[in-house]
Amino acid sequence: MYDHRHPGSQTTTPASKKTVVVLGSGWGSTSFLKTIDTDKYNVVVVSPRNYFLFTPLLPSCTVGTVDIRSIIEPIRFITRHKNNAIKVYEAECTDIDPEKKVITIAGKSLGYTTEIKGEISENTIPYDYLVVGVGATNQTFGIEGVEKYGCFLKEVWDAQKIRRKLMDCIETAAFPGQTEKEIERLLHMVVVGGGATGIEYAAELHDFLVEDLKAWYPELVGKVKITLVEALPNVLPAFSKELIKYTESTFKEQNISIHTKTMVKDVKEKELVVQGPDGTTSTMPFGLLVWATGNTARPLVRKLIAKMPDTQKERKGLAVDDWLRLKGSDSIYAIGDAAVTKYAPTAQVASQEGKYLATVFDKLAKAEQLEAEIVSIPEDQKMKLMRKLQKLREIKPFHYSHQGSLCYVGSDKAIADLPLGLGNFTSGGVATYAFWRSAYISNLFSHRNRWLVISDWTRKTLLGRDISRE
Incomplete structure (x- = not known):
């Protein structure tokens, strides 16, 4: 240090x-x-x-x-x-x-x-x-309303914007005289994109609602809804089928709705226009929209x-x-x-x-x-150096060595898909969550970051999360 x-x-x-x-x-x-x-x-x-x-x-x-x-x-x-x-x-x-x-x-x-x-x-x-x-940059598929009404999750300012908007939705829903229909819309958090980023955000949001919101906003308990929308047949396409099923079952236990084979056709100020697997179009009101669909x-x-x-x-x-x-x-x-x-x-x-x-x-x-x-x-004397030069020029092509995939799925549970011998080792649960934490800590770039993250996790466990807007 x-x-x-x-x-x-x-x-x-x-x-x-x-x-x-x-x-x-x-x-x-x-x-x-x-x-x-x-x-x-x-x-x-x-x-x-x-x-x-x-x-x-x-x-x-x-x-x-x-x-x-x-x-x-x-x-x-x-x-x-x-x-x-x-x-x-x-x-x-x-x-x-x-x-x-x-x-x-x-x-x-x-x-x-x-x-x-x-x-x-x-x-x-x-x-x-x-x-x-x-x-x-973020892929919007040409839908103009995404940048105007949605939130991305790629940079620091994206996370800050999501936090502000999340607390805005909660505080606005708690305002006296708000209609039930408007409260339902404000407390509907929609995540578009079933990759690791979308899954982990939905999981973190669930933990916040369960661990902190119920203590400070008891009147809103049970009214918050989280929905994940994915255009592909299933979420987490990079993971094994067993882990996909585990994630889906965990989300079901957490009352997080998953809509697969569902495409977003338009984004308006207060609602999404989506096309379901049967080809029919419907609207999905939201308070917070997080867009995590890919890159361009x-x-x-x-x-x-x-x-x-x-x-x-x-x-x-x-x-x-x-x-x-x-x-x-x-x-x-x-x-x-x-x-x-x-x-x-x-x-x-x-x-x-x-x-x-x-x-x-x-x-x-x-x-x-x-x-x-x-x-x-x-x-x-050149021959020896020429051979050495030839060896230096023979640069091997880049080869990627896959170290495995990890994803947090909420409720202190995570999934891991790790290479092992000729096959893969898959795991999910609380023990995998401990491994997920240790892997992320070890991959942080400095001791300073490691100490800060560990202290943040400790603070969250002992004191809870900060619910202030800023």
């Missing part, structure tokens, strides 16, 4: 070293930064948020189980502990020029508004290598794809080869949700991609240094 707060002195990487510009501060980019050897490269980070967010615990923040500050790690806490200094700019990359190898940045903070403006609000940064790890490419990624029409033909993100190098470019790499690979766009994949790419850059730097040495030595 002392070392965390008191980083040592740093040196400056020589200007002769190549410049690597990293876009984003998500799982892929942060993993890359933790692994990259700054002795070999000048590293520059450009991100509209100056921190890393541990997204698996974000649903817990929406109801006060965990504080938001406990799951964010400032990027400078990471870069400041590297041997050589890394430049960090809180800005948004607005354009990439693959031919000139230059990016354009604007002084913006994603999701935040500020009155502070400097004299220079736009600039350019040259690069030798560019790592695009900007992630993805960010504007910057779409802009880069448009500049490379001959090699970039994917819609969901940037097409890369087996070494995570952008197809059609020798100097641009893409990781995480910004890239399209044969693997699912998960935090686990992005983290392994970032670490792998850092090792690739390490070999590239060593190969370049060896090439310079070969030029200046006698011919009879």
